[in-house]
Amino acid sequence: MNETKQKILNAALDLFSQNGFSAVSIRDICKVVAIKESSIYYHFKNKHAIFDELLQHFEAIATDLMLQLEQALTTAQKPFEGNLFEKTCYCFFEEYLMDEYCNKIMRLLSIEHFHNNEVQKIYDYWIFDKPLNFQTKVFSLLMEEGIIKTADSKYLATKFYAPIFLFMQQWLFRGTLTDEYKQIFRENAYDHINNFFNEVENN
Amino acid sequence: MNETKQKILNAALDLFSQNGFSAVSIRDICKVVAIKESSIYYHFKNKHAIFDELLQHFEAIATDLMLQLEQALTTAQKPFEGNLFEKTCYCFFEEYLMDEYCNKIMRLLSIEHFHNNEVQKIYDYWIFDKPLNFQTKVFSLLMEEGIIKTADSKYLATKFYAPIFLFMQQWLFRGTLTDEYKQIFRENAYDHINNFFNEVENN
Amino acid sequence: MNETKQKILNAALDLFSQNGFSAVSIRDICKVVAIKESSIYYHFKNKHAIFDELLQHFEAIATDLMLQLEQALTTAQKPFEGNLFEKTCYCFFEEYLMDEYCNKIMRLLSIEHFHNNEVQKIYDYWIFDKPLNFQTKVFSLLMEEGIIKTADSKYLATKFYAPIFLFMQQWLFRGTLTDEYKQIFRENAYDHINNFFNEVENN
Amino acid sequence: MNETKQKILNAALDLFSQNGFSAVSIRDICKVVAIKESSIYYHFKNKHAIFDELLQHFEAIATDLMLQLEQALTTAQKPFEGNLFEKTCYCFFEEYLMDEYCNKIMRLLSIEHFHNNEVQKIYDYWIFDKPLNFQTKVFSLLMEEGIIKTADSKYLATKFYAPIFLFMQQWLFRGTLTDEYKQIFRENAYDHINNFFNEVENN
DNA sequence: GATGAATGAGTGTTCATTCAT
DNA sequence: TATGAATGAACACTCATTCAT
Numbered sequence: 001m002n003e004t005k006q007k008i009l010n011a012a013l014d015l016f017s018q019n020g021f022s023a024v025s026i027r028d029i030c031k032v033v034a035i036k037e038s039s040i041y042y043h044f045k046n047k048h049a050i051f052d053e054l055l056q057h058f059e060a061i062a063t064d065l066m067l068q069l070e071q072a073l074t075t076a077q078k079p080f081e082g083n084l085f086e087k088t089c090y091c092f093f094e095e096y097l098m099d100e101y102c103n104k105i106m107r108l109l110s111i112e113h114f115h116n117n118e119v120q121k122i123y124d125y126w127i128f129d130k131p132l133n134f135q136t137k138v139f140s141l142l143m144e145e146g147i148i149k150t151a152d153s154k155y156l157a158t159k160f161y162a163p164i165f166l167f168m169q170q171w172l173f174r175g176t177l178t179d180e181y182k183q184i185f186r187e188n189a190y191d192h193i194n195n196f197f198n199e200v201e202n203n
Numbered sequence: 204m205n206e207t208k209q210k211i212l213n214a215a216l217d218l219f220s221q222n223g224f225s226a227v228s229i230r231d232i233c234k235v236v237a238i239k240e241s242s243i244y245y246h247f248k249n250k251h252a253i254f255d256e257l258l259q260h261f262e263a264i265a266t267d268l269m270l271q272l273e274q275a276l277t278t279a280q281k282p283f284e285g286n287l288f289e290k291t292c293y294c295f296f297e298e299y300l301m302d303e304y305c306n307k308i309m310r311l312l313s314i315e316h317f318h319n320n321e322v323q324k325i326y327d328y329w330i331f332d333k334p335l336n337f338q339t340k341v342f343s344l345l346m347e348e349g350i351i352k353t354a355d356s357k358y359l360a361t362k363f364y365a366p367i368f369l370f371m372q373q374w375l376f377r378g379t380l381t382d383e384y385k386q387i388f389r390e391n392a393y394d395h396i397n398n399f400f401n402e403v404e405n406n
Numbered sequence: 407m408n409e410t411k412q413k414i415l416n417a418a419l420d421l422f423s424q425n426g427f428s429a430v431s432i433r434d435i436c437k438v439v440a441i442k443e444s445s446i447y448y449h450f451k452n453k454h455a456i457f458d459e460l461l462q463h464f465e466a467i468a469t470d471l472m473l474q475l476e477q478a479l480t481t482a483q484k485p486f487e488g489n490l491f492e493k494t495c496y497c498f499f500e501e502y503l504m505d506e507y508c509n510k511i512m513r514l515l516s517i518e519h520f521h522n523n524e525v526q527k528i529y530d531y532w533i534f535d536k537p538l539n540f541q542t543k544v545f546s547l548l549m550e551e552g553i554i555k556t557a558d559s560k561y562l563a564t565k566f567y568a569p570i571f572l573f574m575q576q577w578l579f580r581g582t583l584t585d586e587y588k589q590i591f592r593e594n595a596y597d598h599i600n601n602f603f604n605e606v607e608n609n
Numbered sequence: 610m611n612e613t614k615q616k617i618l619n620a621a622l623d624l625f626s627q628n629g630f631s632a633v634s635i636r637d638i639c640k641v642v643a644i645k646e647s648s649i650y651y652h653f654k655n656k657h658a659i660f661d662e663l664l665q666h667f668e669a670i671a672t673d674l675m676l677q678l679e680q681a682l683t684t685a686q687k688p689f690e691g692n693l694f695e696k697t698c699y700c701f702f703e704e705y706l707m708d709e710y711c712n713k714i715m716r717l718l719s720i721e722h723f724h725n726n727e728v729q730k731i732y733d734y735w736i737f738d739k740p741l742n743f744q745t746k747v748f749s750l751l752m753e754e755g756i757i758k759t760a761d762s763k764y765l766a767t768k769f770y771a772p773i774f775l776f777m778q779q780w781l782f783r784g785t786l787t788d789e790y791k792q793i794f795r796e797n798a799y800d801h802i803n804n805f806f807n808e809v810e811n812n
Numbered sequence: 813g814a815t816g817a818a819t820g821a822g823t824g825t826t827c828a829t830t831c832a833t
Numbered sequence: 834t835a836t837g838a839a840t841g842a843a844c845a846c847t848c849a850t851t852c853a854t
Contacts, residue, residue, distance in 0.1 A: 162368065
C-alpha cells in the first residue's frame with residue numbers, strides 16, 4: 001500500500017543485513033530510497049523503529065510458516081510414504097533456512113544479536129530453539145512410526161541441525177548472498193542430510 | 204614491556220569483545236586505562252591499529268598452540284594408550300576452544316567478521332578451517348591405528364565439531380562470559396564428545 | 407463561529423502560556439485539537455499568525471473592559487458612596503488582573519515580551535502603562551472628592567500597583583495556575599490594598 | 610586561566626540574557642567566540658552545562674555579596690550615623706540590583722524561570738526572597754534603633770522593594786541594557802527610596 | 813610519554829511549511 | 834475542509850584524529 005514505507009523497509013533490510021544497524025545511517029537508507037532524510041521520519045518514529053518493524057514482520061512470517069509445517073506434520077496420513085526427507089525437512093530447509101528474505105534477517109540477527117537483549121532472544125529462538133524443537137518433533141514422530149532407530153530425539157536433532165547451522169553460518173557470511181554460494185550451502189547440507197538419514201534409518 | 208600499551212590492549216580487548224569495534228570509542232578505552240584520549244596516539248597509529256594488534260597477537264598465540272598440538276599428535280608413541288579423547292581432543296578443547304583469552308577473541312571475531320574481509324578470513328580460518336583440519340588429522344590417525352571405524356575423516360570432523368561450534372556460539376553470546384555458563388558449555392560439549400566416540404569407536 | 411479555528415486558538419493559548427511560543431510546536435497544538443499538522447494552515451497563515459490573533463483578541467477584550475471601567479468611573483454619581491475600594495479597584499482587580507483568560511495572556515506576554523518588540527510594547531502597555539494610568543485617574547478623582555489625602559497621584563498609583571504586580575508575578579509563575587495559588591495572590595493583594603487605603607484615606 | 614572557556618561563558622551570558630537559552634544555538638555562541646562548534650564540547654559537557662555554570666557562578670558571587678552586606682549591617686557601630694540610606698540600602702542597590710553582571714543574570718533568570726523548576730527556585734530566591742528578607746532585616750534594625758517608625762517590617766520591605774522591582778523589570782526589558790536607560794532606572798528608584806524614607810522616618 | 817585544545821565530518825532528530833488531492 | 838507526503842534548514846552532539854607543548 002504505502003509504497004515509500006515499503007521501499008524504506010526493503011532498503012533498510014538490505015543495508016542492515018549487509019553492514020549492521022549502527023553502521024547504516026539514515027542518510028544511507030534515504031539515498032537508496034531517493035528521499036530526503038527528514039522524510040523518513042514521516043514513516044517511522046526513529047531509526048530503531050525501522051529495525052523493530054523489520055523483526056516484527058519476520059517473526060509474523062516465520063511464526064506462520066512454522067505453524068504450517070508443524071500442522072502438516074501432525075495431520076499427515078500415516079504411514080509416511082515416499083522419500084523420508086521430503087516429507088519432513090525439505091520445506092523447513094528450503095522455505096525457512098534458505099529463503100532469501102529469511103536469510104537476510106538471519107544475517108541481520110547474527111550481526112546484531114550481541115548488541116541488544118531483545119534481539120538476542122529473537123536470535124536464540126529462531127536460530128537455535130525453534131529449529132531444534134522442530135527437528136526433535138520430527139524425529140520423535142519418525143521413531144514412533146518405526147522409520148528411524150530409537151534414540152534420544154533431542155540429541156538426534158542436534159546432530160542433524162548443528163552441521164546445517166555451521167554450513168549456514170559459512171553461507172551467510174561468505175560475502176554477498178549470491179546464488180552460487182547458496183548452491184554450495186545447499187549441497188553441503190544435502191550431503192549431510194542424506195548421510196544422516198542413511199545412518200539413522202531402520203534398514 | 205610497555206605498561207601503558209599493554210593496558211590499552213587489555214582494555215580494548217575487553218571492550219571490543221563485549222560491544223564490538225565501532226561501538227567502543229577511544230574515549231571508552233582511555234577511561235578504563237585512565238589516560239587522555241590524545242595519549243593513545245603515542246602508542247597506536249589509530250583506532251584500527253589497536254584492533255589489528257589484538258588479532259595479530261592472537262594469531263601468534265594460536266598458531267603456536269596448534270603447532271604444539273599437531274606435533275604432539277604426530278610424534279606420539281604408538282599405539283595410543285589410555286583414554287582416547289584425552290590423547291587427542293582434550294587439549295584442543297580446553298586450551299583453545301575454552302581458553303578465556305581465546306574466547307574473548309572469538310567473541311570479537313564473531314562480532315566483527317562480517318564488517319571486513321580480512322577479519323572474515325581470520326574468522327574462517329580459526330573458527331572453521333583450522334579446527335576442522337585438526338580434527339580431520341586426528342581422525343585419520345585414529346583410523347590408521349584402527350581405533351575408530353573407517354569413514355570419511357572430513358565428514359567425521361564436521362559431525363564432531365559442528366555441535367561443539369553450536370554450543371560455543373550459545374556460550375559466547377549468552378551475555379557475559381561467566382564461569383557458570385562456561386560449565387554448561389563444557390557439559391554439553393563433553394556429553395556430545397562421549398556419545399560421538401561411543402558411536403565411532405571400534406568395539 | 408469556526409469551531410476548529412477556535413479550538414486551535416484555545417489549545418495554543420493554553421500551551422503558549424504554559425511553555426512559551428517557541429517551545430510549543432505545531433505538532434503539540436494539533437495533538438490537542440486532534441487534527442493533522444497540515445490542517446492548521448487552512449486556518450492560519452503560519453505559526454506566528456496564531457500568536458498574533460491571540461494577542462489581538464486579548465487587546466480587543468481588554469480595551470473594552472478598561473473602557474467600561476473608566477466610563478463607570480467618570481459617570482459615577484458623586485459623592486462616591488460606600489466602600490472605597492469596591493467603587494474603584496475591585497472590578498479592575500477581579501475582572502482584569504485576576505481573570506483566568508487575562509492571566510493566561512499575561513503569563514504568555516511575560517514569557518514572550520523580550521523576544522519581540524511588538525510584544526514588548528503590548529506587554530508594557532497592558533502590564534505597566536494602562537494599569538498605572540488607570541490607578542492614577544482613580545486616585546486623582548478620589549483626591550478631588552477629598553476622599554484621600556492630596557499627594558502625587560502618579561506616585562500613589564505606583565505605590566498601589568507595584569506590590570500587586572509583584573504578587574501577580576509570583577502567582578503567575580508558581581507553576582500551574584491553580585485556584586489554591588490564586589487565592590494566595592488574592593489575599594496578599596487585598597491585605598496590601600486595605601493597608602494602603604488605611605494609610606491614604608482622609609481619616 | 611582558561612581563556613577560551615571564559616570567552617564561551619561571556620558570550621553565552623550575553624546571548625542567553627538577550628534571547629533566552631533555547632533561542633541561542635551552540636553555533637551562535639561559537640560564532641562569537643570564533644571557535645568551531647565541536648570545540649565547545651571540550652570545555653562543556655553539553656549546552657545546558659554552560660547555562661548551569663553561569664548560574665552557579667552568579668550564585669557564588671551573589672551569596673558572597675549578600676553575606677558581606679549582612680555582616681556589615683550587624684557589626685556596624687551604633688547609633689547609626691549619617692545618611693540613612695547610605696548606611697543600609699545603597700550597596701545593595703548599586704552592587705546587586707544595578708550591577709551589570711547581575712543584571713544580565715537577572716534578565717536571563719527572568720526569561721528562563723518559567724521553563725525549568727530549578728531555575729524558578731533560583732529566580733524566586735534571588736529576585737524575591739533574598740531581597741525581601743534583606744530589607745526586612747534592615748528595617749527591623751532601623752526600628753530597634755528608633756530611626757524609623759515601628760511597623761510590620763515585612764510589609765515595609767514589600768512596600769520598599771516592590772516599586773524597585775517594577776522599575777527594574779522595566780529597565781531590564783527596555784531593549785538592550787544601555788547606560789542611558791540604566792540612569793532612568795536609578796532615578797526612578799532613588800525618587801521612590803527618598804520618598805519612602807521621608808514617610809517612615811521618625812520626625 | 814603524555815596532554816590540552818581544537819577540528820571536520822558525520823549522526824539522529826525536530827520543525828514549520830508546502831502542495832497536490 | 835482536511836490530510837498524506839515530502840522537504841530544507843536547523844540543531845545538539847559524538848568521534849577519531851592532529852599538533853604544539
